[in-house]
Amino acid sequence: MADSSTTIPLPFRAGMLGVLSGARSMTPLAMLALYRDRSSLDGAWKDWPVLRSPAGRLALVLAAAGELVADKLPATPARTKPGPLLGRIGTGAIAGAAIATIAGRDGWKGGVLLGAIGGAVGSYAGMWLRTGGAATGLPDAVFALVEDAATIACAAAVVAAD
Structure with a gap:
């Protein structure tokens, strides 16, 4: 049976997890939590307390799920406002470091x-795509759901790659 994993250079993986954090800040960390016990993955990140603990991994996954809902709420601030932007840069830095x-x-x-650089890039790129999507006349929720699906799929692929 052929190996279904994909080889992606490690620096690209770190930067890409940052970019994906710019889209959905918690999704890359949740993917690390979900893939932590995969035998083909290695790294000191597996021993980080929040990822070593089943409760910590569950908290990361629940935070990511909550973010998927919160992103669609009208009161949610723009990802490029100082607080959300710093959060996305921070989670990108953590995921890249891991x-x-x-x-x-x-x-x-x-x-x-x-x-961290990827988190900043992903935040602005995501804002640009969502703003451009509004010009099509389609509801923002359509673009938000596409962004959710793409972020989840890409984060899973990047984490699971060799």
């Missing part, structure tokens, strides 16, 4: 930078 520990315990140092 996946980069596959390269060794000190791998997080490059991963944190790539993830």
Whole structure:
């Protein structure tokens, strides 16, 4: 049986998890939680307390699910406002740092930078896509749901890759 995993360079994975954090801040962390016990994955991130604990992993998944709902609420602030933007940069940095520990315990140092930059890029790119989508006349919810699905699928692929 053929191996169904995909090879993606580690620096790209760290940056991409950051970009995906710009779309949905908690989804990359939730994917790390969901894939933590996958035997083909390695890295010091598996021993981080929140990811080592079943309760911590559940909290990350629930936070991601809550974000999928909250994103559609009218009171939710724009992702590029200072608070949400810093949050997305921060979760991107954490996700990038985590996946980069596959390269060794000190791998997080490059991963944190790539993830943070990716978080900023993903935040502005997502805003641009959602704003452009509004020009089509379709409801924003359509673009939000597409963004949800793409973020979940891409985060799963990036985390599961070799």
